[in-house]
Amino acid sequence: MRFLLAVVSFGLAFVCAAVGIGQRTIWLGPNSHQEQFEVDASESYTLVDASVLAYLPGGQTLIARGEGEIFAAYGRTSDMVAWLADTSYNHVVIDTVDDQETIVSSVVEPTIVVEEPVTEESTDDAAAEETTGRNPAGSDLWIAEFSDTDSLIQTFNLPSDMSVLVVSDGTNPAPADISAKWALDNSTPMAGPLMVAGGVFALIGVILYILGIRHLRRKRGPRRRGLPPLPVTEPLSLADIEEAEGKGVISASPKKTERRALLVLPLVLVSSLALSGCSPDVWPQAGEQTPSPTPSPTVITPEDQKAPVLLESQATRILGLISEAAAAADATLDSTLAGERLTGPVLQARSVNYTLRAAIAEYPSPAAVPANWTILLPQAADTWPRSFLAIYKDDANTTVPPVIMMVTQEDPWSNYKLAYAGEMEASAVVPGLAPADIGATLVNPDNQFLMVAPQDLGAMYSDIIENGENSEFAPIYDLAGDQFRGQLLTKRQENLDKFNQTAAGTGEMTFSSEAGAEAPVALATLDSGAIVAVTMNDIETPRATNPDAVIRLGENPVLTTLTGVTEAPTGFQTTYTSQLFFYVPAQGSNEQIRLLGYSSSILKSEVLP
Known part of the structure; x- marks a missing residue:
């Protein structure tokens, strides 16, 4: 019976090992699938x-030659x-x-x-019509x-x-030899267990076989009928005993070397089969542990909202390129180079700065453009123009105010360009914004669901500048948190006092403000409000009131450089442009419109007609 069970165990061992090895050899499927693309060369x-x-699940490998x-x-x-x-x-x-x-x-x-x-010349040269x-x-x-x-x-x-x-x-x-290859799952999770089972069955078979041999020997051993008479003993000398031991006549107990070898054989077999199945592809894989989700703020995305126009990695790369281009243009005073990554009021301000720095050695350089972001709000859209808002705060240097930027892309073939930039107010509080992987919708300039439409925001703030608490918009605007207005009014008073020192009786200086010509850019916030970027122009006009008087610029190299003269009988008009970022709440909100950030620079100066 033991021999029969041993034979069965050896048979099972052979079958299990053969199937396990076969799954990893002759029955192993391909580990990839490749498709060639037939394209117009x-x-x-x-x-x-x-x-x-x-087309197939898993990673894709694209091959082009x-x-x-x-x-x-x-x-x-x-x-x-x-x-x-x-x-x-x-x-x-x-x-x-x-x-x-x-x-x-x-x-x-x-x-x-x-x-x-179509002209006659174009028909003579067909190659000229081909698109580069x-x-x-x-x-x-x-x-x-x-x-x-x-x-x-x-x-x-x-x-x-x-x-x-x-x-x-x-x-x-384009390359005509293009193909794609997909990695296929050819793992055999039962191969390892089968090979190990084969080794176990082989071990059991060997044990049963040894037990069978042992049992057979005991069963067929000699039967003793009686003890024969003992021979007469004779004394042996010590020399005879040593001689007998040398010839092997007197031996030790039977050695167990052969039996141990039989035991070692299946152990080696089991070890070899086990080691052959060490690859993870031949073992069942336990389900990966899923990390416990961390609660996060719920953001409800409208059903018709598009995907964000860019990823966080794209925004980082784009801001880095904008920063590099601006730094190179600042160093070479090259407006054309700056135009590759700057546009709108940012480009206008830098172009004037380059003109002044070329003529005035001590004129300061513009502020550097950050190459990274701390808060990112991309527009959610699949059309153009496109925009994204970025705020950068240098945590390593708390003396540098955060920078707020609005970046736009005109069409699919244009680069993203920095259109608005400003330093944030010290007391500015950023409203709730959607995550970067959801994005925000672009708010139309004439949107009537905001407290003030974006296209009217510049004019509203101009009225706030001129009338302060007496403005009709004062109840909906946060005057207390507006540092820019205080700085602007202080600058106006200083220039007026300086002008009156020499021209109090022969001239006058007036001030006014108006909305800038640039179109506003607005992105929605989570509370149905919007962050709006606009421009506002502050105009300073010194003019002569006495026909015999002349308005002299004196020691003012900035205005002398821009106008090309040092005096004029009529006067001058100097325009300063400001890039302003506002938070505008939705209609019916209890919050007020507040200024988030700003930057200001001289735009132009000209002689009055």
């Missing part, structure tokens, strides 16, 4: 759609389609053919056509980009709303 751009990347530089970038599918809207491109998508999903490629024609007048390719490298729309020479292999793990763009340089045809 004449097109300069190839867009691999998000559905293609999600060609001659020369190969560039790839990924970003939101809607952003990439918008960037390619004015040109044709290969679009690799998933299509259903014969009730089966298949990867196909087609050429998409431009959806934006720029119409140009656009290099996608460095676009702010991309979340990340990669480049290599002759071949590019990049692994992604992109969500369903991300696509990949593959080009050479935007002018030459």
Whole structure:
């Protein structure tokens, strides 16, 4: 019976080990699947759609081969389609053919056509009508980009709303040899247990076999019928005993070497099988522990709200590029260079600053643009123009006030540019803002659900400047927390006192303020209010009241540089522009409009007609 059980154990050991080893060898499936894309080799751009990347689960590896530089970038599918809207491109998508999903490629024609007048000269030179390719490298729309020479292999793990763009340089045809490879799960979680079970059964079989041999020997041993008579004993000498031991006549008890070898054999077999199954792919994997969720503030997102226009990593990269461009332009006094990353009132202020610094050695440089952010509020949209709000606070240097910035992008082919920037009030309290991964809607300039529409905010604040507590808007505005108005009025009084010292009887100096010409930018807050960026101009006008009088600038190199003269019989008009950030509550709120941040600089000065 023991031999029968041993045979059965050996059989089970063989079957378990064979199946376990077979799962990792002859029956092991592929660890990846690769698909080749058939694309038009004449097109300069190839867009691999998000559905293609999600064709199989798991990470995706994109492989592109060609001659020369190969560039790839990924970003939101809607952003990439918008960037390619004015040109044709290969679009690799998933299509259903014969009730089966298949990867196909087609050429998409431009959806934006720029119409140009046809002339006789244009018909003589057809090449002149061809659109020059656009290099996608460095676009702010991309979340990340990669480049290599002759071949590019990049692994992604992109969500369903991300696509990949593959080009050479935007002018030459894109690589035609493009494929995608997906990692497949070919793990065999039962292979390890089966191989270990085979070793255990082999060990049991060996033990049963040894027990069977032992039992058989005991059963078939000699049967003693009686004791034979003892021979006559004779004395042995010590020499005879030593000689007998040397010849092996007198021996020790039977050795157990052979039995131990039989025991070692299955142990070695079990160890070998166990070690062969050490890979995690051959063992069942216990479910990963899910961390306990941490309660966070609930933010209700409207059903029709779009995704944020950028990710936090994009905002960090963009602000870094803006900061670098501004620093380079500040060092070289190059307004054209500044225009690559600055726009609107920020660019106007820096252009005037460069003019003054070129003529006045001691004129101060503009404030540096932060290269990072502490609070980020991107617009949630899939159209253009786009904006995002960033606030930076240097925790390492508490003497530097926080900086608030509004950055805009005009169209898919333009860079994000800094449009508004200012230092925050010491007492400024930032209202509740949506998380960066949700974003905020852009508030229209004529929005009537705010306490004051963004387009009317500049005029409202001008009235506050001029009339203070007597303004009709005083009840809804926080005058106590407005430091900028106090500084402006103090500066006005100082300039007036200085003017009256020499021209009290022959001239006059007047002041006025008005809303700036730049369009406001407003992003919604969580309480249905908005943070609004606007401009306001403060105008200072010294003029002669005596026909024989002349208004002299005196020791004022700033106005002399801007006007090109030192005196004028009529007078001068100098405009200072201020970039202002307000929090505007919703209609019916108990809060007041308050100033969050500001910056001010001279815009222009001219001789009165």
